[in-house]
Amino acid sequence: MNALAQKVYDFVDERIGLKTLEAKMMNEPIKGGSRWAYVFGSVLLFIFIMQAVTGVLLMFYYIPSADHAYASTQYILNEVDYGWFILSYHFWGSSAMVVVVFAHMSQVFLWGAYKKPREMVWLVGLALFGLVMAFGFTGYLLPWDQRAYWATTVGVEIMDKTPIVGDFLARFLKGGPTPGQMTLSRFFVIHVMVLPAALMGLAGLHLFFFRSAGPAGPFRGTTEELKAKTDFFFPRQVWKDIIAMATVFLAISALALVEPVELLQEATPDPGDYHPEPEWYFLFLFQLLRWRIFSGEFGQSLAAIVLPALFMLLLAALPFIDRNPERNIFKRPIALVSWAVVMIGIVVLTISAILNREYLD
């Protein structure tokens, strides 16, 4: 059997240069050595692959129609063997994706790895961040329960406040003036076709740019010290990556087991006793919209569209504004403080959104 496998390998190698390809993939020198801090990119790729696998499985039973979306999701949860697990894994996987994206971006930011010559990697990374959020937003509607319906209704009304293109964008997403079947069709096709294609393309580009520019390495240490610690991607970093992936897999599976997805009532344009709320990773934005200073037509578009857009623009411009080659985070006080402020702000807003729930009952 081994001899046969070798023959097949040699056959392929002779035609496409498999050995060289493999060597180039694995023998990437990692300046300063492998680290746990570098696992996030690989973990994200792993989470995406699992989302794709579970997503394809869900499509075997899911029916994207306003009449059947809810019932078919219930069918997956209650009738299909392990359907509850596949759906719950997909649900928790999306949360894990957002958490790890934040970790990945934070790591790159704190390490100063967005600086020259890695600006292109950073820019494509930001686009990927946008895709991840879009995945979360579009996927949320598909079960067609109250939670899904209302998060989408409000989310689309918020997009409507985008200057100039808002009205078109909202109608485009809703597929009409009000949410309905057309909305579900559009969200479905965007979630299962458009975004995955875009993500695969951009993730490939992200990796290609990353490999072209090379990893940044630690932010301190002399060239000699770094050289002494340098190793290849395989085996040490690959090993750390796979351990991290296994940990994430166990965490998501555990969440799926302990807190499986439970649908609320089927979506109706009357919320009943349900207090509409978006998924937790949008809660900080949601809470911001409750503030008086962000009330009114102008205030809303400021909080929901203009500020987030400016923040993304600032991130995109970051490598071009911050031209200081210093990468040590402890010598970049403004960067460190801004990061802390953003993170604390998000945490505080999220917690206050959760605390506000009690006030409502």
Add this chain to the structure above:
Amino acid sequence: MQPQIKSKVRCTDGVAGEVAHVIADPIALDLSHLVVRVNGTERQVPMTAVSKTREDSVDLLCTSAQLAEFPVFAREDFLSSKEVEIPHLEEKIRVEPGQVFVPIPDLEKSVPRRRFFAGFTNLLAVLIGLPLIWPVLRFITKPMYAPFDNRWWKVGNISKIKQDNVGVQFIFKKSIKDSVLTREDDKSNWVVKATPEILKNIYTHGDLSFFDKNGNVIWVNKATVPYVAYSGKCPHLGCGYKWRSHKTRGQVFLCPCHLSIYDVTGKVLDGPAPRALDLLPIKVSASGEIEVIDIEYKAGTRQQDRIA
């Protein structure tokens, strides 16, 4: 054995120069020429003129006088092997990749207007895409600008309202057609039976007219009719609000999403809402049946902007 760069080149009458580069045949994946540097001039010598290749030298079949008659190496007619995509070339020719040259095909040399071709290619690509823009745009925007729905909907009977100046929810079934799919959706409205002083605060400008797309009046709410209907959609961001008792403000309409609070006349008391609750055209039959036109306005704008 293949000739190496910097190998000495021996003619039949002694050492004449050294190998500067090699030229590969991109089809045969083999060496076709050596580029020999003789007295500062690079000459292109075919492999057929080579008699023997050693570790550090190459023997030629010709004399140094004959060597000087080989054509001068024209660098502009060649590309470095790094600039062309030729699979397996590096495996076959074991010379520094940058030092291997591959001739530019003759057909390529006689293409004088490369920029024109590049421009023309792009132009054709645009011409393919251009006629698709409008049909695709029409295709995806088809349901986006549906005409207003001015039908009257029976929402319930006034006997449900037990008290004046209190919000009462009326949920009714509204049939909706999405492409070929016909569905019934629950829709929610709030009806208030207002006392005259409250009514005055609702209809501050007297009778209220409603319009269709062309600006024609479709209905007038008389300021003297005590029954008023509010659209169930919160004018802030489109959530569904409720009638709740508030700690300090008493009975109010409260939206749980972003905590907008309205009084019974629809006026904003607190929270981020940009305008009062939206009044709907309402008529009450002699038997007390309430009918409304389920007008939908865009949420989040100071002025009412009808969308459905």
